[in-house]
Amino acid sequence: MLTIVGGGGFRVPLVHQALLAARDRVDVSDVVLLDTDPRRLAVMTDVLAQAGPSGGPRVRATTEPEEALTGADVVFAAVRVGGTAGRTRDERDAMAEGLLGQETVGPGGLAYALRTVPVVDALAEQIAEHAPAAWTITFTNPASIVTEAMRDRLGDRVVGICDTPIALVRNALRALGLDPRGFDTGEVAVDYAGLNHLGWLRGLHCDGTDLLPGLLADDAALAGIEEARLMGADWLRALRAIPNEYVYYYDFAREAVAALAAAPHTRGEYLAEQQETFYAAASARPGEAHALWRAALAEREATYMATERESADAGQRGAEDLGGGYHEVAVDLMAALLGGEEHRMILDVANDAGGGTPVVPGLPTDAVVEVPVLASAAGVRPLPTRTGLDPVMTARLQAVKAAERLTIEAARTESVTTAWRALAAHPLVDSVAVARRLAERALGGR
Template identity: 70%
Template structure:
């Protein structure tokens, strides 16, 4: 089986390779094909993966690695395609962050104006990529890590339909932490022993219920001070706020519910997250190019620092303390492997994925949103595909209003990217809940509008997380 990684020069690619190699008894990937527009980054990642492969022992114990800068070559013959591209690279990200911060708005890569700017230059590229996949590998499954996930997955569905699925590790991490906090097995949902009422969009969702043995355990968890003290979301946003809402929000809701605190915390830092990563990753690639024999060693040291600093500013602002050491989500690479093992390896998994808002009867899963909109909901995955689970609890009016507003902006930005309509882009920015002025929105559009031929770096790395 051939796995192609679009954005194969990205820093987190070794995590994917390790997960795939460890899962060969579940789904046998014989070759990993790396695609990136930057041949130097590809060379560095090839060294890292080759050194990882040698650690696994005998030849053939890990998948072979092939690198290319040609999209058609990369996708032809692929059984599974992981899309993890970053159009504009970290330079584009830092520009998005600083542009928003200069207007007194949230400077974050996926949420708010930064996410819209990111999508504006990304949608044309994923349209091109998805069209080539449809032509050259129509039977392949495309698993998209590319941010902003709701927008990108929705755009790719125009070409690939049900054969593309968006993934993120934050929802399943939230569910597993909540199960553990209730004294239940963190894997109970995956095995079908617990039901979860999770609904929303990527980086904008809530766990509204957690049922096992005929009981909803969420109210008890929300009332338990000791259990909440160990829950990342409660430490970030406060137990009292979670109790007031009656739900467990995805950690990215911090940017919506505590916007002033988030903006102040980010603005007070000497560097944005993007600027930190740009410097850190640049140093890694330079060092690994100079000392290719140490590529794996250098990558591991850089990864440790990167993981330790994830959402550090937000935790410091909220006095939330250190992030819990255990990542019960396993990372998006583990989510992708579970998804691949279900689709192609004969397994069955319950997951939370970005899919069309369409139930088995053709009606919307989440009322109040279009049936063809991409939403983030629980699903069952097996060899026959991805099957959304029934939504037991709809979003209450206050949550639905926020989700509907953000989804409308996402769809406007897709139209703007495809038709080069500044009007659609202006409306998308102006109507976003995290932009408070149409005048500011107009300036944001002018600042982030991509050139006809941008020539920006086609890089990789889907997320901080």
């Protein structure tokens, strides 16, 4: 049985589609949608009922955690505490101080975490009580913070996922003319390390050769990679790495802030309006729920990071970059944990290579990092890497991880002072005075 916490969320049908496509790999008899919003649950139930051929798992919906969690083998946690209204407030509060207004990176991400950590703490307790043997796969943002918080109660049985790193690896392999799934099959060894939405691809090893330097030297090949279009081939060559696309917010912070400030609305405002339009229409016309969802999804995906791409003159987002593939990552992980498959993936796990050795040097072994792993019925094990991070990258990770850990402490203690320290420690907050105002608003308004 699979339980989806946040089961009324817009992306739930993507998970359902991935499950249908993997019926021969993952035996899921029941999907339980858990949400606090009955209207959204009703809409998603209609969407899934119209989604495709019969023969898939049974779907039921509930607002009761005990009912949803009891008997679960896997729990997908995809919650947005505060909804799109909370996201918009986080964005606008940061922008009012001249800082980056983004839901996962910088002050917006920390504000989001301050109200999310208590909720996922409670969820972890409920999972431990009602489904102690379940695997928890969390999509909840900000992923590094949420996964680390939930580990305090669930340990290694909670794993954070994001589709961005594996999409980067696959696009890099495609640009080299290789099988984009070459990492998963073991044909290519990947050196990728960082935190969620802050990581770098540092090596692509095949038959004893690192192919990344050749890719970085090839302008034509780099033109097919979103991150190169966004940040520029020269900058990638200077780094000797390909950054995760979210690193744009760190490396081009001034340009990102200016572009977002000039936009007529924030991403949160756009999604709030779009989602309310969709849910209202689907509630009024339940027989058209799936068609309405498909149209809304296409628009949503096509506009992802549109402001940033326009600012960087990066052109249109390529078809290979679309699709919100975290649902496929989640199903591959389920197939490994429950179905006996083995998958090489990039996931958010503890920084522990065994024997007290960190996977990412410079960070504590109990910190959550985003690194290549081997997932199987035995669990999730970090893979060794050959190419380390340079000192500048390590220093940034250390600063952001310190801010993340202070944020968890502040959320649990409701301490404005600790939240102030967390925000002041983050590289994208340039003033202690601003950090204090943001901390007071974040904790006062959650």
